[in-house]
Amino acid sequence: MKVRTGWSALLVTAxxxxxCGSASGPGATNSGGSADRLVVWDWKSGEPSAKAYVEKAKxxxxxKHPDVTVEFVAQPFDQxxxxxxxxxxxxxxxxxxxxxxxxxxxxxxxxxxxxxGYLAEDRGRLAGWDAFSKDGKTYAGPVTLQGHPIYYNKAxxxxxxxxxxxxxxxxxxxxxxxxxxxxxxxxxxxxxxxxGAGIQFWxxxxxxxxxxxxxxxxxxxxxxxWRSPHVRQIFDLWKxxxxxxxxxxxANSTAMFNxxxxxxxxxxxxxxxxxxxxxxxxxxxxxxxxPGELGVMAAPTVTTGVTPSMPFDGGIGYxxxxxxxxxxxxxDLVRSLTSTDALKAFFTEAGAIAADTTIDVSDGxxxxxxxxxxxxxxxxxxxxxxxxxxLDLMGRLSQQLLSGSITxxxxxxxxxASDKTA
Amino acid sequence: MRTGSAQPPVRAAxxxxxxPVPHEPVAPRRVPGSWAERLAPFVxxxxxxxxxxxxxxxxxxxxxxxxxxxxxxxxxxxVGLDNYRELIGDPLFRTALSNVGLLVALLPIAVAIPGLLAxxxxxxxxxxxxxxxxxxxxxxxxxxxxxxxxxxxxxxDGPLNAVLGGLGISPVDWLGDPDIAxxxxxxxxxxxxxxxxxxxxxxxxxTLDPALLDAARVDGASLPRVIxxxxxxxxxxxxxxxxxxxxxxxxxxxxxxxxxxxxxxPEGSTYLPEYYIWTQQGQMNRxxxxxxxxxxxxxxxxxxxxxQVTLLQRAGKDD
Numbered sequence: 001m002k003v004r005t006g007w008s009a010l011l012v013t014a015x016x017x018x019x020c021g022s023a024s025g026p027g028a029t030n031s032g033g034s035a036d037r038l039v040v041w042d043w044k045s046g047e048p049s050a051k052a053y054v055e056k057a058k059x060x061x062x063x064k065h066p067d068v069t070v071e072f073v074a075q076p077f078d079q080x081x082x083x084x085x086x087x088x089x090x091x092x093x094x095x096x097x098x099x100x101x102x103x104x105x106x107x108x109x110x111x112x113x114x115x116x117g118y119l120a121e122d123r124g125r126l127a128g129w130d131a132f133s134k135d136g137k138t139y140a141g142p143v144t145l146q147g148h149p150i151y152y153n154k155a156x157x158x159x160x161x162x163x164x165x166x167x168x169x170x171x172x173x174x175x176x177x178x179x180x181x182x183x184x185x186x187x188x189x190x191x192x193x194x195x196g197a198g199i200q201f202w203x204x205x206x207x208x209x210x211x212x213x214x215x216x217x218x219x220x221x222x223x224x225x226w227r228s229p230h231v232r233q234i235f236d237l238w239k240x241x242x243x244x245x246x247x248x249x250x251a252n253s254t255a256m257f258n259x260x261x262x263x264x265x266x267x268x269x270x271x272x273x274x275x276x277x278x279x280x281x282x283x284x285x286x287x288x289x290x291p292g293e294l295g296v297m298a299a300p301t302v303t304t305g306v307t308p309s310m311p312f313d314g315g316i317g318y319x320x321x322x323x324x325x326x327x328x329x330x331x332d333l334v335r336s337l338t339s340t341d342a343l344k345a346f347f348t349e350a351g352a353i354a355a356d357t358t359i360d361v362s363d364g365x366x367x368x369x370x371x372x373x374x375x376x377x378x379x380x381x382x383x384x385x386x387x388x389x390x391l392d393l394m395g396r397l398s399q400q401l402l403s404g405s406i407t408x409x410x411x412x413x414x415x416x417a418s419d420k421t422a
Numbered sequence: 423m424r425t426g427s428a429q430p431p432v433r434a435a436x437x438x439x440x441x442p443v444p445h446e447p448v449a450p451r452r453v454p455g456s457w458a459e460r461l462a463p464f465v466x467x468x469x470x471x472x473x474x475x476x477x478x479x480x481x482x483x484x485x486x487x488x489x490x491x492x493x494x495x496x497x498x499x500x501v502g503l504d505n506y507r508e509l510i511g512d513p514l515f516r517t518a519l520s521n522v523g524l525l526v527a528l529l530p531i532a533v534a535i536p537g538l539l540a541x542x543x544x545x546x547x548x549x550x551x552x553x554x555x556x557x558x559x560x561x562x563x564x565x566x567x568x569x570x571x572x573x574x575x576x577x578x579d580g581p582l583n584a585v586l587g588g589l590g591i592s593p594v595d596w597l598g599d600p601d602i603a604x605x606x607x608x609x610x611x612x613x614x615x616x617x618x619x620x621x622x623x624x625x626x627x628x629t630l631d632p633a634l635l636d637a638a639r640v641d642g643a644s645l646p647r648v649i650x651x652x653x654x655x656x657x658x659x660x661x662x663x664x665x666x667x668x669x670x671x672x673x674x675x676x677x678x679x680x681x682x683x684x685x686x687x688p689e690g691s692t693y694l695p696e697y698y699i700w701t702q703q704g705q706m707n708r709x710x711x712x713x714x715x716x717x718x719x720x721x722x723x724x725x726x727x728x729x730q731v732t733l734l735q736r737a738g739k740d741d
Contacts, residue, residue, distance in 0.1 A: 082704025089709060107707040110497070194598070195685055250578020252688040253598025259577075388706055396514075399689045403600065 038070045038324075038333055041084060042098035044316070046074030049350035056345045061336035068329055084108075088321070095324040096333050099140050101131025101314040102384035103391065112139045113320040118331030119338075126338060126355040128314025130220075130380050140317035141338040142355035144277040144346065147312025148205045148381060149371050151285055154293045156270040160184035167297035171209075171237070174300035178246050181270040190269035191247040192260025193402065196395015198251065201273040202238050203394075204381035209299035209308040210234050211382075220380050226416030230303060235401065235408045237302065242402040252399045256280070265289055276353040277315045282367040283351025291365030298374075310374030311381035314355060390418045482720070489713035497710075505714035515715065518693040521604060522722065525672045525694075528608055532668050533661065536616040540623035541649060544630075554624070561617030565675070568614045569682025573597070576606060576683075600691035603684050607692055610683065611676055619664045626660030666730045673723065695719040 044050045058070055073094065075083050081104060087093040088111045099105040105112070114137040122141060123129070132140035154164035160180040168174040178188035191198050208216060211230045218225065225231065241247055248269055254260050261280040264272035265288035274280040285294050299308040318337050320330040336342065343354035347361065353371060361372050383391060394415055400406040492501040509515045539557060543550045560568065575582050576596035583593035596606045634656065638648050654661070677696045684692040686701065695715060703712035 079704070081707070082700065085704060085707055085709060107494070110494075194687060196687065249593075250595050250598050253576075253578055253595050253603075255573075392701070392706065396687070396690045399598075399600075399687060403598075403689070405600070405689070 036068050038068060038096060038330060039094040040070060040072045040096045040098075040318075040333070041075055041080075041087075041094040042072065042318075043075050043077035043080050044098060045072040047350070050346065052349050053342050053346040057333075057337045057339065057342040060339050060342060061333050064332055064336070065329055070333060088323075091323060093321050093323060095321055095330045096318050096337075097321065098143075098316055099132070099319050100316055101128065101140075101142070101146065103386065103388040105132055105139055105317075105319060106134045107388060109134050109137075109139050111322055113322055113324070113327045113331070115139060115141065115320060115331055115334065118328065119335065122335065122338060125340070125358060127357050127375065128312070128317075128355045131314035131384055132317045132319070140314070140319035141334040142314035142317040143338055143343065144315035144352040145312050145355055145375065146278070146315025146381075147276045147310055147353070147371070147375075147378065148201045148273050149276060149282075149296045149310065149367075149374070150205055150271060150299060151264065151274045151282070151367065152271045152295045152297055153264070153267060153269075153289060154295050155289070156181060156184065156186050156267065157295075159186070160270070164295060167295060168300045169298075171300045171302045175244075175246075178244075178270075182245070186267070187248040187263070187269035188246040188271060189241065189248065190260045190264035190272040191241075191251040192254040192256030192263075193251045193395075193398060194253055194255045195257070196392070196398060197256045198260075198273075199238060199394055199398030200383040200391060201256075202398075203234055203383045204311040205273045206234055206237060206299050206302065207382040208311060208379060209306060210237075210302040212303065212306055216379060216382075219382055220385050222385070224385075224416075224419055226412050226419065232408060232412050233302060235398075235411050238398060239401045239408055243404075247402075252402055261285075276312060276371055277350075278352060281351060281353075282364065282371065286365055286367065291367065294365065294367045296367045296370040296374075310371070310378035312353075312375060312378045313380050313384045315352070317355070386419065390415060393418045485713045486717050486720075488710055489717050491710050493708045493710045501710075505711050506718075508711060509714055509718065514690050514693055515695075515698055517690055518695045518698045519718075521692065521694050522673065524604065525608065525676075526669065529665065529669055529672070532608075532612045532616070532672065533619065533664050535612060536619035536664070537623055537657075537661065539616070540620050540627060541653060543620075543624065544627040545645075557620050558617035560614045563614065565614065565678030566682050568610060569679045572606075572610045573683055597684055598688050600689045603688055604692045607676070607679055607683050608672075611672065611679055614679070615668070615671055615675075619668055622664055622667075623657070623660060626657045630656050662733055666733065669726060669730075673726065695722070 045054045054072060061068075061070060084093065084097060085108075088108070093111065099108075116138050119138065119141050126142050128142040128145045129138055131146075132138055132142060152164075152167055157164040157167075157177075160177070160183065162177055162180055168177045181188050193199065207219075210233055211219065211228070215225065215228055215230060242251070248254065248260065248263050251260075254263075257279060261272060261274065261284065263269050264274075265285050267289065272280075274282075274285070276282070282294065282296070298310075301308060318334045320327055320334060324330045338355065340356050340358060343356040344359050346352050347354045347359055351364075351368075353361075353368070353375075357375065361368050383394075386394070397406060397411045397414060401408065401411060489505055490500055490502065491497070492499050492504065536557075539553070543554050543557075547553075574580055577583075578593060578595050578598065582596070587593060594602065597603050630653070634652050635648065638652050643651070673694075674696070676694055677700070680686060680692055680694060680697050681700075686693045686697050695718065699712045699715045699719065702708040702715060
């Protein structure tokens with residue numbers, strides 16, 4: 001009896017302690033790593049295509065800090081921000097962590113160290129800083145660039161009697177070409193809007209062809225005029241594309257990742273607004289359509305007189321947690337993770353457009369060459385400037401636009417209201 | 423943790439059903455025994471009680487407390503009922519709640535299907551042995567796999583629409599039409615889980631007195647009449663039990679299916695409170711708002727749980 005009581009008391013104590021530990025409130029500061037150990041969270045390091053990248057970065061860091069061990073923890077991307085949020089909240093977060101640029105990192109800057117002082121030397125070599133900045137401070141070193149080129153299938157262009165070397169320059173030409181493509185038995189646009197991400201790509205891809213340069217820059221700077229007729233027009237074109245049957249069928253129930261991309265790369269649709277890095281990008285499409293048949297076009301001009309540009313931002317980047325023991329060492333790890341050698345490996349293996357603009361991409365085919373050429377004149381993507389709350393709302397409203405249960409004016413009005421409070 | 427706080431109340435409320443707490447009648451003045459003997463019951467209960475207290479009730483209270491604080495810049499500061507006000511004002515949360523209502527309304531169908539199929543098996547329709555195992559098969563699949571399978575089947579260019587097309591019916595966007603999607607998901611959920619209820623029904627049938635059925639047959643009763651006048655009254659307790667467990671299943675375990683099949687869409691029409699909590703906590707970085715939503719879900723589950731206890735108690739009195 002006594003022995004048993006002892007055991008249960010021990011068990012109870014252990015369980016109680018475990019319970020207390022996990023329930024520490026906000027403001028706790030013990031982080032995952034210690035002074036000689038850094039814990040890195042990401043959703044990339046587990047992938048085979050990122051192996052060489054991680055190894056190169058680790059080797060670079062080991063040269064600078066041989067006494068510090070680095071542990072990579074690959075989390076599932078679906079759960080990443082849920083897990084990270086909970087870990088930060090309970091003070092058990094990692095020292096260095098991967099972020100998507102834009103809202104995901106901006107929403108969490110209160111848990112991050114401003115890195116401007118640590119990464120000053122990389123400023124010129126790397127592109128895409130804006131997506132990791134808030135109020136003039138930088139919170140992560142960019143690894144890849146993410147953007148939204150409009151890809152097209154040259155074989156389908158030929159089949160429809162169009163010149164694959166001369167993609168449409170204006171919206172009217174685009175509509176005419178779509179007509180020809182549809183007659184040839186293919187969809188004009190492969191669209192997957194189940195997650196509500198289709199509208200984000202649409203907004204960013206067509207933004208520079210619709211908004212004036214001034215409106216565009218104001219939008220990025222946070223002075224967004226939702227009453228502008230040009231802003232309204234982007235959503236109107238979205239609705240038109242749906243109403244005119246340009247999109248692949250069942251867009252609202254088609255997952256963008258990766259059903260709509262599969263639709264494009266299997267030659268069933270002539271265009272898709274894709275990505276530069278990760279998935280749904282030139283390397284994926286090259287594999288199926290061959291590099292010779294994959295084209296990248298500038299957005300067809302909607303407003304006369306504007307010059308379309310490539311929408312891109314920092315895609316993913318590593319930030320440093322405020323709770324880390326030694327921010328200098330952690331920042332050095334970020335520098336290693338964004339070193340030219342490591343990023344070159346990432347480009348070669350995963351096809352990601354690296355943030356390092358000095359990397360040579362000439363052997364990747366014409367599509368990637370067009371993309372990289374577009375980066376020089378490119379601008380931040382419009383949707384990345386919006387908060388995750390507004391993006392979530394925009395996703396749902398875009399589905400309503402496609403199903404016809406809301407008007408364009410109502411959409412713009414609701415988005416304006418959401419953007420104001422965000 | 424915040425997301426998880428939706429779970430404990432369910433289990434806590436369900437506890438009286440599965441494990442009655444030993445309630446020893448203690449005589450006020452007993453012959454004084456040893457201390458160990460008097461303490462024994464408390465020591466024996468202690469692990470369970472403390473685990474519930476430390477790992478369920480305490481986090482639950484923390485969560486409720488957390489729901490009265492702010493997010494982002496107001497992190498950690500008390501904001502009163504702001505989060506709850508925001509919830510009431512959020513059309514998405516209202517959709518989630520009304521979907522809960524819809525689930526409750528669909529409950530009779532979800533119970534009738536396994537009940538009817540179990541009846542057929544009990545009445546030994548041809549091939550009943552095969553059906554018994556086939557019906558149970560989906561219950562062993564994970565919701566993610568079921569969701570993925572039905573994503574393919576219900577896709578706009580999927581096999582189901584191809585079959586409909588062959589019959590001359592225009593294709594239906596099962597998961598893309600906001601008026602249909604929730605029914606599609608509930609339908610799949612029922613398909614995936616009715617096997618368990620079927621087994622419970624079959625167990626119930628095992629206690630049914632065959633003499634009653636024989637008597638009804640001798641009297642020349644038709645099948646619907648046999649079901650209505652003999653089977654349903656005899657299985658009243660089983661039906662009640664299935665009602666309660668199916669309801670809990672619908673309210674607490676549709677997350678996986680929703681996540682895979684619709685992600686709350688289209689147009690937010692398939693949101694359920696659980697999914698809302700997950701989105702606010704993980705995607706929108708609003709843990710405090712998510713806590714408030716968890717608290718609301720907890721209250722709903724508490725009401726459901728209490729109703730369930732009352733129902734089972736009343737059923738017990740009938741015996």
